[in-house]
Amino acid sequence: MRLLLVGILLGSLLMLPELIQQRNQLLHESAVQSQQRTTARASENEDSEVSDNQSGSVLVSGSQSPLTEKMVQQAVGRRSESESGYISIWNWQGLENVTASARGLDSLHHFANSYLVGFQPFATNELWIPLYTLAIRKEYQYDHLQYAGLADIWQTSRQAYYQKRGDCEDHAILLADWLINLGVDARVALGTHKGEGHAxxxxxxxNTEYLLEATSKRRQPSWQAMPLAALAEGYEVEFQFNRDYFWAKTTSAATRSYRGNHWIRKSQFVRS
Known part of the structure; x- marks a missing residue:
């Protein structure tokens, strides 16, 4: 009996550091969530009513004539409602893949860059907080289930925070915009994941590239848990964009590198 008690006591002592670590992590996560709720309540009524300006023009590399949002909307207006519900990749004056546009919640097409409106829900110095916040706040839902069968409707970064549901573009737009506010070179990547369209x-x-799956619901309170882009399997990128620029891949070959000679900066977005 004495040996049994000693064994139980030793086992408990060995488990103690792990239990303390788990307890500290839970307390840390609880504190983060409390901060998020407090900050969100203070600004939610004001921020959720803001209408961000998305209008602007695209300055295309190799062309002296800008591509304007009005031109894009006129071209899209000649399509059927179902066709205009898809993302559009635009050619301009003989130049291919110069930018992209997508239909927003206002039923109009806007340039991809314009959906990053410079929004962050609250201030933080921790780079893992934006992805963690997405994991606990926003639900994934396909656009066609949320928008009466339309295939692709985008939310701005602000809308993506306040809208309860959204798909991969909405998650990625909010995450990238928030990280940019934190001083990170963050870009939304467009392509496929395991053969399906994805962002x-x-x-x-x-100087290290990380691939962040914005739709992931894993709650990892650490930047070190983020995967290196060079090791991420199943992702086939074709385009990238941030608030200002749009990049296209210059080769049809698959790549896990998001910088280099196989990328060309096609255009710059200038907000009106």
Missing amino acids: WVVAIVN
Whole structure:
């Protein structure tokens, strides 16, 4: 009996550091969530009613004539409602893949860059907080289930925070915009994941590329838990954009690198 008690006591002592670590992590997560709720309540009524300006023009590399939002909307207006519900990749004056546009909640097409409106829900110095916040706040839902069968409707970063549901673009737009506010070179990547159309975020920190799956619901309170882009399997990127620029891949070959000669900066977005 004495040996049994000693064994139980030793086992408990060995487990103690792990239990303390788990307890500290739970307390930390609870504190973060409390901060988020407090900050969100203070600004939610004001921020959720803001209408961000998305209008602007695209300055295309190799062309002296800008592509304007009005031109895009006129071209899209000649399409059927179902056709205009898809993302559009635009050619301009003989130049291919110069930018992208997508239909927003206002039923109009806007340039992809314009959906990053410079929004962050609250201030933080921790780079893992934006992805963690998405994991606990926003639900994933396909656009066609949320918008009467339309295939692709985008939310701005502000809308993506206050709208309870959204798909991969909405998650990625909010995550990238928030990280940019924190000083990170963050971009929304467009392509496929395991053969299906998808959007995700690439973040370049200390000259290292990280692939952030914005739709992930894993709650990892650490930047070190983020995967290196070079090791992420199943992602086939074709385009990237941030608030200002749009990049296209110059080769049909698959790549896990988001910088280099196989990328060309096609255009710059200038907000009106």
